[in-house]
Amino acid sequence: MALAAALLVLLVATPAAYAVQYTVGDSTGWTTTGDYTTWVQGKTFTVGDTLLFNYDSSHSLDEVTQSDYDNCNSGNALKTHSDGNTVITLSNTGPMYFICPTVGHCAGGMKLAVNVVAASGNTPPTTSPPSGSTTPSGTPPSGSTSSPPPPPSVAPSITNNGLMLGFSLVLGAVLAIMS
Structure with missing residues (x-):
């Protein structure tokens, strides 16, 4: 029974070991001095990851549609923080x-576009990439000047492998003590 419980814990905790929290803008945070087009480059955002936005009272955060992003329109925000x-x-x-x-x-420039890929890294996104790409007709979106994020990577990061190794060692120790 104890072994079954330990295996259940392993199955539940494994996806969490691969989640990454990205601090938007790194140590600078969510500010008017950030370069978020550059910040997003080289990062792979995966379902289950989180974005942490740190900002002072002169700022806030709106999640918007691509059109509102392209036009800096906050009047139709999907979510406001x-x-x-x-x-x-x-x-x-x-x-x-x-x-x-x-x-x-x-x-x-205080705007951020990310493209989120499936947790396995093998499934392509189900919707079009962020602005800078082409519309279904093959033309660039009107008013679009930013470039899309880089293509997703399928290799897990070294940090994630280290988390999984640490979790496996702790689980092995617990199982050894229980038997």
Whole structure:
């Protein structure tokens, strides 16, 4: 019975070991001085990962559609946050768009587009990539000047492998003690 419980814990905890929390803008945070087009490059955002937005009271965070992202329009926000320490869980594949709705901030570059891939890394996104790509007709979206995020990587990061190894060692020790 104890072995079955331990295996159940392993099955439940394994997906969490692969989730990554990205601090948007790294140590700079969500600010008007951030370069989020550069920050997103080289990162693979996977279902289950989280984005941590750290910002002061002069900013907030809106999740928006691609059109509202391209036009810096916060009037139709899908979700709005203003707690200064917002965690967004990436729960679906496809593009996600974020802007600061403070007047002038988005137009000054305070906006972020990420493309979320499936947790296995083998399933392509189910929707089109963020702005900078082409529309279904093959033409660039109007007003689009930003480039899309890089293609997803299928290799897990070294950090994730280390987490899994550590978890496996702890589980092995627990099973050894129980037997």
